Amino acid sequence: MAAGPLLVLGYCVINSTKSVFEGALVQDLSPEFIAFNSFVVAQAFYFFTLRDKRELKAVIRRCLSDVVMLNIATAVCWIAVLYAFTVFEPAMANSMIIGLGPSVTIALGFRLRPGTKALPLEVVAAGAMLVTMAYLLVVASDGDSAIGDVPTGKIVFGVVMCVLTTISLSGVTYYTKRLGDAGMTVRQMMASRFVVLIVATFVILVARDSFGAYSPGNVGAMLAISLVGVIISLYLLQQGIVRTEPITVSMLFGTNLVITYVVQFVDPRLHQSQATFYGIVAISLAMCLGTWARWRADRRGAEATDQGEDGLAAREEVQA
Structure with a gap:
């Protein structure tokens, strides 16, 4: 069905647009001011729309260390990416963050999953x-x-900010998986995910005295990031993932870079770079190559398993 890929693509469009919007916003407001105000709203929404607060408290107690680590990874991820946007154009920052992902995953895999090996094409x-x-x-x-x-x-x-973003993204994935395996729902994770981010950004605001003005324009911009860029986009992603094959989701994520580059045309401070576009295309193609290699290997493994089971069943019938 087309619904799943369209939902994931919708997330990619929102996320790419948000990156360009944030890249322009951090030129006038501090990253911590934007993050603090945006995620206070998002955290309040997720917490107050969760009905069973008693169960939330119980699951947090049971999985406290992993909940704290998910909070820390989330805080580092969002703060670092906003600081990266103060240096690089959004398309270039996202390209480096995404481009680092496979190498970090492979490197961490040697320690976290020593029994698995990266495929040759994934390494390439x-x-x-x-x-x-x-x-x-x-x-x-x-x-x-x-x-x-x-x-x-x-x-x-x-x-450095891009590297921190990539590493923390891997941490978010890892601890989300651990919490899911422990029985924590996505809504419970979201209702408790941004506490450290809010506290950390407030501390940075006080330390740097980097509070911005709560003008109608600034408030509207931060509300847009919170409501559309966080709450709605994550909902679309979650709904799209459950309706779409993993290979398709991975391929669609590659469109983030191209969409970000296109959206940058509406930012008057940016003068589009053809050299950046070449880099974006190269990273997107490499991402598709690695994703296709993993899909092909998984399919061959499944076929070999099915053939082995069929052969075993046939032998059992002959013996009977």
Whole structure:
């Protein structure tokens, strides 16, 4: 059915648009001010729309360490990506964050899942993404990105923020899976997921004295991020995932980069870079290659299992 892919694609469109919107917003407001106000609203929504608060309290007590780690990973992810947008154009920042993902996953897999190995084509795809990221950094340092000249110090800071975002995204995935296996529902996770983020951003606001003005425009922008960019987009993603094959979801995620590049045309401060576009296409193709390789390997494994079971059943019939 087309409903699932359309829901995932809807999420990708919203997420890409939000990235460009946030990239423009952080030029006038601090990342922590945006995150604090946006996620106070989102956290309140998820908490107060969850009916069984007693069960939420019980499951948090039972899985406290993993809930805390999910909170920390979420906080680092959102704060770091907003700071990355202060340095790089959204399309380039998202390209580096997504491009780092496979390499981080492979590296963590040696420790977290020693019994599994990356496929050769997955390693090739991850290597191609790293090479493309190096190319994008050269583009930024040469002043050929949509933002223009970026000082070396800011590039280093932006790369660190992208790395932190990628690592924390892996953490979000890992601890979400652990909590799901422990019986915690998605709604319960969302109702308790942003506490550390809110506390951390408030502390940073006080320490840096980086509060912004609560003007109608700023309040409207942060409400839009919270309601559309967090609450609605995550709902679309969740509904789309349960209706779509994993291979299709992974492929659709690759459209995030292209959509972000296209949406950047509405941001007057950005002068679109053809060099950035080449990098985006390369990373998207590498992502599709790695996803296709994993899908092909899983399908062959399933076919081999089915054939083995059929052969066993046939032998049992002959013996009988």
